[in-house]
Amino acid sequence: MAAGRLLVLTLAALLVRPLSAGAEEEQTFPLLQIGTRTYTNVTVTTKAKTYIFIFHAGGMNNIKVADLPAELREKLGYASEEKRKAGTNNPAGWAKAEVAKLETPQIKEIRQSLERRWHANKGSGQSLKALVSSRLVMAILGILALVHLFHSYCFMLICQKAGHPPGVLVWLPILQCFPLLRAAGMSGWWFVVNFFPLLNLTGFILWSVKIAKARGKSPWTALFMVLPLTSFLALMYLAFSTGAGGKEGQEEPEVMSLQTA
Secondary structure, three states: HHHHHHHHHHHHHHHOHHHHHHHHOOEEEEEEEEOOOOEEEEEEEEOOOOOEEEEEEEEEEEEEEHOOOOOHHHHHHHHHHHHHHHHHHOHHHHHHHHHHHOHHHHHHHHHHHHHHHHHHHHHHHHHHHHHHHHHHHHHHHHHHHHHHHHHHHHHHHHHHHHOOOOOOHHHOOOOOOHHHHHOOOOOHHHHHHHHHHHHHHHHHHHHHHHHHHOOOHHHHHHHHHHHHOOOHHHHHHHHHOOOOOOOOOOOOOOOOOOOOO
């Protein structure tokens, strides 16, 4: 009976084992815990794609790979296969796997050389980025300084041609409001309205009207000063045009008399 049973088990193992299993190396384990069952003196004879076939002290059994513990799957070689499949499921992993197949020693050396250069230049790239950023900031600050100086020069000319030399305050941000108010014949207390919304707009409109009048210009100049698209042109017109309320570039009108007639 014992000999017959052994023959049956051997034939069953041969039928279950794939044809390629002969090249596989059998693995033995003194004890295996799979789910709620414990197997002793285990020999794994077949490792198929979805199952394994084992001989153990109590006989033989067919076990699904999905039911095996992760540690046992790794020992049996299934873990590396799962990682390979997971890596090739996405395009990047597939490309990397295909390149690895084609990688020759020369290509490998080139790749390693490029990686070394990349890591060596990474620090210098960061410093270059910081340098470009600092130069950009300096360029912006320089442009703002030039714009401020040009506006201050225009304000100086406006004050001078309105008959009120501005002094050094016209070159200072914020404080240049005082000589501009004085040139327009307005009180210095109007400076306070700059800190209040809507009131600052009212003060600017009033200043535009009065400074245009002080320069001997038409009310249209005040309107162009208020409009955003033409304010810069109006400012240049007030600064560089001639005439200052009868004080610059204008002769005294000739009085007609009987003698001249």
